[in-house]
Amino acid sequence: MADAKLNVGFLGLGIMGEAMARNLLKSGLFASVTVWNRTLAKCQTLVSEGAKMAETPAAVVSSCDITFAMLADPDAALAAVFGDNGVLKGISAGKGYVDMSTVDEATSTKIGEAVTAAGGRFVEGPVSGSKKPAIDGQLIIMGAGDKELYEQCQPAFRVMGKKSFYLGATGAAARMKLVVNMVMGSMMGAFCEGMALAEKSGLEQTALLEILGLGAMANPMFALKGPAIMSRSYPPAFPLKHQQKDLRLALALGDSLNQPLPVAAAANESFKAAKALGRGDDDFAAVYEATQQK
Numbered sequence: 001m002a003d004a005k006l007n008v009g010f011l012g013l014g015i016m017g018e019a020m021a022r023n024l025l026k027s028g029l030f031a032s033v034t035v036w037n038r039t040l041a042k043c044q045t046l047v048s049e050g051a052k053m054a055e056t057p058a059a060v061v062s063s064c065d066i067t068f069a070m071l072a073d074p075d076a077a078l079a080a081v082f083g084d085n086g087v088l089k090g091i092s093a094g095k096g097y098v099d100m101s102t103v104d105e106a107t108s109t110k111i112g113e114a115v116t117a118a119g120g121r122f123v124e125g126p127v128s129g130s131k132k133p134a135i136d137g138q139l140i141i142m143g144a145g146d147k148e149l150y151e152q153c154q155p156a157f158r159v160m161g162k163k164s165f166y167l168g169a170t171g172a173a174a175r176m177k178l179v180v181n182m183v184m185g186s187m188m189g190a191f192c193e194g195m196a197l198a199e200k201s202g203l204e205q206t207a208l209l210e211i212l213g214l215g216a217m218a219n220p221m222f223a224l225k226g227p228a229i230m231s232r233s234y235p236p237a238f239p240l241k242h243q244q245k246d247l248r249l250a251l252a253l254g255d256s257l258n259q260p261l262p263v264a265a266a267a268n269e270s271f272k273a274a275k276a277l278g279r280g281d282d283d284f285a286a287v288y289e290a291t292q293q294k
């Protein structure tokens, strides 16, 4: 976006999308930021901060040069594009569509092909980093697809993130994001089992956290989620249902390649069990609750 006067759009104002759209708005780099959310009422806060609102994805895309999306899952990403008054109804020659949702390669490819067939340009740009990095503009952005559009998005990516990577043709970023989140889900599953075993065997969980934090396994995720697990309070930063979706999609990728993934498969079972306990909308640290079942 060498031209600072571009109009940009944003579809999906959930935990991540609202923070990302706000950073685009606050940057002052764009002529306008137009937002849409399936539950339209959620647009009001950003509108009160200066965003425009449109009633359909098509209306956003038709009024913007580049539209970003941050939607729940493959069904949501596909609905926003192929549904009534979806993105495809607003796309025309040269317009950019950047889907930053975590989805599988098939979903991303289907969207990319439809957008380009309509004359538009497509980049997939899933991110790593949770609610706080989204608020702080410190996400890690994995990009793939149209290289020219990716370059044009650099100012926006710098507002939303701390680093972006161009990984190749459409599908590469979707795969990378699933690999990253497969590792994250497996780590969280193992961590929660450790916390559970520590407590059951008469050890202090605080001591375990400190010991882990001083050694080679020290990491921000354990440090951040440890206290939440100890208090068994899980306000959602990364909803558990999305982590389980990512494990499911990563396992499907492994299946398609005959890549054995026994650790991730076991972690997925823990997340499924936590979801069955009604923890899907809690933070993904609530997978700890699955370790508490008799």
Ligand SMILES: NC(=O)C1=CN([C@@H]2O[C@H](COP(=O)(O)OP(=O)(O)OC[C@H]3O[C@@H](n4cnc5c(N)ncnc54)[C@H](OP(=O)(O)O)[C@@H]3O)[C@@H](O)[C@H]2O)C=CC1
Binding pocket: 011, 012, 013, 014, 015, 016, 017, 037, 038, 039, 040, 042, 070, 071, 072, 073, 075, 076, 077, 079, 080, 100, 101, 102, 103, 127, 128, 129, 130, 131, 237, 238, 239, 242, 243
């Ligand atoms: N939270 C996190 O830490 C991170 C999340 N991600 C990924 O980012 C994406 C968004 O996550 P997050 O913001 O946490 O999720 P939320 O659950 O907070 O928000 C989901 C968004 O998707 C919309 N949506 C859901 N279903 C549909 C549908 N069928 N049609 C149209 N819109 C729909 C919701 O609209 P409505 O308000 O109407 O329900 C909402 O805007 C996910 O793919 C997630 O895996 C990636 C990195 C970090």
Ligand SMILES: O=CC(=O)O
Binding pocket: 102, 127, 128, 129, 130, 181, 238
């Ligand atoms: O996808 C989730 C994240 O924290 O990254």
